[in-house]
Amino acid sequence: MEEMCKSAINKGVSEICFTEHLSVREGDPCFGWLDMDAYGINIEKCRDHFQGSLTIKKGLEIGEPHLSMNKIEPYKTGQNIDFIIGSVHNLDEEDLTVYMQGREQIESYTDYFNEVLLSVTEGDMDVIGHFDLLKRYAFDLNGKYRHGDYEELISEILKKAISRNIGLEINTSGFRSSSLEIFPSQIILKMYMDLGGELLTVGSDSHSANMIGNNIAPVYLMLKQIGFNAVFSYDRRKPTAVNI
Ligand SMILES: [Zn+2]
Numbered sequence: 001m002e003e004m005c006k007s008a009i010n011k012g013v014s015e016i017c018f019t020e021h022l023s024v025r026e027g028d029p030c031f032g033w034l035d036m037d038a039y040g041i042n043i044e045k046c047r048d049h050f051q052g053s054l055t056i057k058k059g060l061e062i063g064e065p066h067l068s069m070n071k072i073e074p075y076k077t078g079q080n081i082d083f084i085i086g087s088v089h090n091l092d093e094e095d096l097t098v099y100m101q102g103r104e105q106i107e108s109y110t111d112y113f114n115e116v117l118l119s120v121t122e123g124d125m126d127v128i129g130h131f132d133l134l135k136r137y138a139f140d141l142n143g144k145y146r147h148g149d150y151e152e153l154i155s156e157i158l159k160k161a162i163s164r165n166i167g168l169e170i171n172t173s174g175f176r177s178s179s180l181e182i183f184p185s186q187i188i189l190k191m192y193m194d195l196g197g198e199l200l201t202v203g204s205d206s207h208s209a210n211m212i213g214n215n216i217a218p219v220y221l222m223l224k225q226i227g228f229n230a231v232f233s234y235d236r237r238k239p240t241a242v243n244i
Pocket of ligand 1: 061087089129130
């Protein structure tokens with residue numbers, strides 16, 4: 001964690017949010033890993049250490065936040081969480097990469113987006129994580145998806161999100177996958193704006209210190225071109241606009 005903070009400062013990043021991954025599904029590779037006490041202590045240590053040079057937020061990325069909500073609750077209550085990303089990593093208790101083997105593209109994506117809709121309808125989150133994540137895995141298997149095939153479903157997800165004050169996480173890790181695109185695609189961001197959505201956060205989904213802050217600047221430029229003027233920072237789950 002300390003290395004990540006140092007890397008952020010070196011790259012001129014002024015605020016960082018850790019989003020440790022929580023999965024309460026037995027069988028998920030992340031199941032049982034998250035130790036909230038240790039997490040809290042590490043965050044506090046880094047806050048002390050980098051005081052004045054870096055704002056450090058404590059977040060969670062929750063897999064399938066609409067399922068087993070009673071098991072998720074203790075990770076949120078009384079934990080001083082700043083920010084929650086809600087993600088779909090599994091379908092029918094299977095990892096996405098496994099789920100889409102042997103299925104047609106249209107079936108995998110329809111199931112995936114339907115699950116995202118369900119998670120946005122019922123789950124507690126601040127932003128939807130890597131909206132069209134499936135393309136990270138599906139690209140090699142069956143190429144790029146056609147937005148038009150899922151437009152109605154995507155629009156339904158966005159409307160539901162807006163009605164519940166849920167934003168979108170723009171995740172630049174897509175540049176590291178063969179699709180070479182951010183999650184979500186620009187066309188989804190444009191739809192979100194046209195529907196009245198404005199809550200965006202930008203993250204690099206860094207799993208190592210050298211990836212911190214990657215590709216954030218070009219994303220800001222792209223957002224301005226679409227028509228967005230701000231991204232949001234979360235403190236104890238309250239969003240504040242930061243002009244870009
Ligand atoms: Zn994720």
